[in-house]
Amino acid sequence: MRTTKQKLSGADIFFECLRQEKVEYVFGYPGGAVLKIYEKLYDVKHLKHILVRHEQGAAHMAEGYAKATGKVGVVLVTSGPGATNTVTGIADAYMDSVPIVVFSGQVATHLIGNDAFQEADIVGITRPITKHNFLVRDVNELASTIKKAFFIASTGRPGPVLVDLPKDVINSVCEFEYPDKVEMRGYKPTFLGHQNQIKKAAEIIKSAKRPLLYVGGGVIMSNGERELRLFAKENNLPVTMTLQGLGAFPGTDSQSLGMLGMHGTYWANQAVNNCDVLVSLGARFDDRVTGKVDTFATKAYKIHVDIDPTCIDKNVIVDLPIVGDVKHVLAELAAEMNEPLQIDDWWEQINGWREECPLHYEKNDGKLRSEFIIEKISEKTKGEAVVVTDVGQHQMWTAQYYKFNNPRSHLTSGGLGTMGFGLPAAIGAAFGVKDRPVVLISGDGGFQMNIQELATAVYNKLPVKLFIINNSFLGMVRQWQELFHDEKYSFTDLSESNPDFVKVAQAFGLKAIAVNSPSKVDDALDEAFAYNDGPVLIEFKVVKEDMVFPIIPAGKSVNEIMTKRLDPKEMV
Amino acid sequence: MKHTISVLVENQFGAFNRVATMFSGKGFNIHSISIGETENPEVSRMTIVTEGEDKIMEQVVKQLNRLIDTIKVIDLTGQTRVERELALITVFYQKGTRAEVISICDIFRGNVVDINNKTITLEITGPPDKIDAVVNVLEPYGIKEMARSGTVALKRGEQLKYDKNSVTQ
Numbered sequence: 213m214r215t216t217k218q219k220l221s222g223a224d225i226f227f228e229c230l231r232q233e234k235v236e237y238v239f240g241y242p243g244g245a246v247l248k249i250y251e252k253l254y255d256v257k258h259l260k261h262i263l264v265r266h267e268q269g270a271a272h273m274a275e276g277y278a279k280a281t282g283k284v285g286v287v288l289v290t291s292g293p294g295a296t297n298t299v300t301g302i303a304d305a306y307m308d309s310v311p312i313v314v315f316s317g318q319v320a321t322h323l324i325g326n327d328a329f330q331e332a333d334i335v336g337i338t339r340p341i342t343k344h345n346f347l348v349r350d351v352n353e354l355a356s357t358i359k360k361a362f363f364i365a366s367t368g369r370p371g372p373v374l375v376d377l378p379k380d381v382i383n384s385v386c387e388f389e390y391p392d393k394v395e396m397r398g399y400k401p402t403f404l405g406h407q408n409q410i411k412k413a414a415e416i417i418k419s420a421k422r423p424l425l426y427v428g429g430g431v432i433m434s435n436g437e438r439e440l441r442l443f444a445k446e447n448n449l450p451v452t453m454t455l456q457g458l459g460a461f462p463g464t465d466s467q468s469l470g471m472l473g474m475h476g477t478y479w480a481n482q483a484v485n486n487c488d489v490l491v492s493l494g495a496r497f498d499d500r501v502t503g504k505v506d507t508f509a510t511k512a513y514k515i516h517v518d519i520d521p522t523c524i525d526k527n528v529i530v531d532l533p534i535v536g537d538v539k540h541v542l543a544e545l546a547a548e549m550n551e552p553l554q555i556d557d558w559w560e561q562i563n564g565w566r567e568e569c570p571l572h573y574e575k576n577d578g579k580l581r582s583e584f585i586i587e588k589i590s591e592k593t594k595g596e597a598v599v600v601t602d603v604g605q606h607q608m609w610t611a612q613y614y615k616f617n618n619p620r621s622h623l624t625s626g627g628l629g630t631m632g633f634g635l636p637a638a639i640g641a642a643f644g645v646k647d648r649p650v651v652l653i654s655g656d657g658g659f660q661m662n663i664q665e666l667a668t669a670v671y672n673k674l675p676v677k678l679f680i681i682n683n684s685f686l687g688m689v690r691q692w693q694e695l696f697h698d699e700k701y702s703f704t705d706l707s708e709s710n711p712d713f714v715k716v717a718q719a720f721g722l723k724a725i726a727v728n729s730p731s732k733v734d735d736a737l738d739e740a741f742a743y744n745d746g747p748v749l750i751e752f753k754v755v756k757e758d759m760v761f762p763i764i765p766a767g768k769s770v771n772e773i774m775t776k777r778l779d780p781k782e783m784v
Numbered sequence: 785m786k787h788t789i790s791v792l793v794e795n796q797f798g799a800f801n802r803v804a805t806m807f808s809g810k811g812f813n814i815h816s817i818s819i820g821e822t823e824n825p826e827v828s829r830m831t832i833v834t835e836g837e838d839k840i841m842e843q844v845v846k847q848l849n850r851l852i853d854t855i856k857v858i859d860l861t862g863q864t865r866v867e868r869e870l871a872l873i874t875v876f877y878q879k880g881t882r883a884e885v886i887s888i889c890d891i892f893r894g895n896v897v898d899i900n901n902k903t904i905t906l907e908i909t910g911p912p913d914k915i916d917a918v919v920n921v922l923e924p925y926g927i928k929e930m931a932r933s934g935t936v937a938l939k940r941g942e943q944l945k946y947d948k949n950s951v952t953q
Binding site: 335336339340343344347349364396397398399520521522524525526529 | 793794797798801802805806809839842843846847849850851852853854855
């Protein structure tokens with residue numbers, strides 16, 4: 213099947229392919245090897261190019277856009293340093309299964325391997341951190357390669373794909389035809405789960421006394437939130453979510469137990485520890501979830517639904533694997549169920565844990581605390597905003613205190629834990645989402661890692677709300693130093709080197725506010741949410757030494773959960 | 785336990801590298817790896833001999849399948865198969881031991897492919913354990929150099945049962 217047939221240059225073919233893929237935004241930065249593409253871009257009307265200030269920013273913006281919209285994020289950078297600067301973003305997208313396609317310029321094919329100016333073997337460099345990558349060696353293969361790249365990135369378990377474009381390929385001319393579909397004998401993602409396995413799973417769930425749904429990012433990626441909600445509500449099942457799963461099930465629903473794992477709620481972790489049937493839906497038994505694998509959910513019959521067969525039996529051996537798209541599997545599972553489970557005892561037990569050890573922070577000492585700010589943001593946005601975080605304590609507090617009611621609303625770097633993800637990802641999300649506020653919650657450390665992208669936000673007049681939780685410390689590292697490294701606060705104190713964030717923001721042209729007491733939080737947030745002419749930044753100066761609780765120390769079991777700072781008197 | 789895994793991959797730039805990168809990235813062992821064209825020039829066959837617990841081997845097969853360039857992955861372990869390896873072994877000889885070395889080569893149905901006044905080069909083919917045996921026997925004479933191809937393997941064709949009724953008289 214051929215749609216069009218005409219002679220075009222590689223650069224024209226590139227844009228024609230993006231048009232056919234309905235790409236709205238390209239996050240990029242020009243340079244020598246891609247000058248021909250930028251020459252054509254000058255007249256392109258069907259997409260908007262967003263000029264970033266650093267290529268890492270482009271990769272995270274594409275991620276933010278992709279996570280928030282479910283569409284493929286697109287990056288365009290030059291060869292050599294342009295390409296290598298995207299590596300962290302690509303690795304991040306790989307770990308969190310984000311569909312992005314990165315187009316990198318490359319030196320001309322006859323120069324490859326010669327250490328030419330701005331040459332880097334980016335295909336070699338990114339091989340272990342992409343779902344797949346391509347070096348296009350012939351302009352005749354360009355269109356089919358781009359088609360494959362988008363197909364691979366967006367289907368099955370999504371992930372990043374890199375396409376390396378040598379300068380001579382971009383300049384050559386050939387007949388253009390965009391294939392309607394691609395056939396790759398080595399890539400056939402499975403979508404439907406095995407019927408008998410699904411039937412068996414339903415029987416086991418029906419007979420459960422203490423069932424628990426353990427929901428990951430896969431439910432959101434497959435757009436399975438409706439199926440999940442129906443399945444959980446109609447069968448009276450408790451739901452706990454991973455960091456990436458937050459939003460798949462409404463955080464305000466009484467059946468939500470919040471997040472599980474290292475900084476998960478006490479009751480979610482107790483439920484995992486005591487359940488008799490654990491149904492994992494699009495989650496991968498990450499070490500931040502399981503803690504000590506030998507003690508993880510030992511009483512449970514484990515059912516694991518995942519589209520990626522390599523996730524099955526990788527960290528935890530399960531009893532019943534179902535390989536397939538979680539949305540389809542959930543719909544089929546729901547059809548096999550007949551009546552709500554009678555599990556009042558189990559609910560009573562869970563609610564007992566909920567009362568025994570609720571999330572808690574000090575509210576009465578007049579000091580400004582991160583948890584309070586995040587609760588306020590949750591309240592003001594009614595859990596409806598798109599909330600992007602960076603990495604660290606503020607990220608965990610957001611996961612604990614923001615009540616996410618919608619999928620694609622919690623964008624965070626989970627697998628790779630990339631500081632510097634937040635600001636560019638929020639910018640990318642703001643391009644894709646126009647009907648809900650886009651909020652960044654960042655720390656003072658991570659914010660400085662891609663601070664240059666403030667210029668991108670200002671130039672594009674994006675109404676993003678940038679909230680910096682400034683405790684003048686690399687807080688999460690400081691927390692580990694206090695708990696596990698003999699209180700040696702080695703290189704985590706930023707108090708003498710942090711810039712004045714308000715002045716920095718103002719210099720970039722942002723509206724900026726500083727807040728240092730709880731009584732001013734309400735007004736500042738109202739002002740920020742009312743301002744939509746461009747980005748706005750609030751620097752919250754919070755107490756320095758708060759810690760995220762609960763915490764299950766790395767490699768430990770649920771029983772070793774710490775729910776509060778030890779009193780020095782108790783430690784003797 | 786040792787596993788012999790046969791992998792059909794697209795015969796194109798980088799496919800071998802993807803497999804090798806995956807093994808090193810995941811920390812899987814490789815005993816030997818060999819690659820060459822198949823009856824279809826668009827497809828290469830890699831034969832990988834690897835070792836690990838069953839759980840790890842299951843992951844190896846899944847991770848191989850997950851690569852976009854792999855077309856088919858067959859774990860030949862436990863299946864009836866033909867496995868062969870080629871070794872070129874250069875051995876020192878002295879007055880009086882040359883005939884011994886050649887007779888060892890004959891016993892293992894190898895060929896003498898080169899000789900000079902100090903060394904003799906033998907070509908041995910067979911299953912890997914046979915090559916090991918030859919190496920063992922030759923070691924006392926002094927092995928100067930050795931090159932082993934790594935295992936290549938194919939599943940055996942299905943055995944047809946002898947049916948006496950179909951025998952024509």
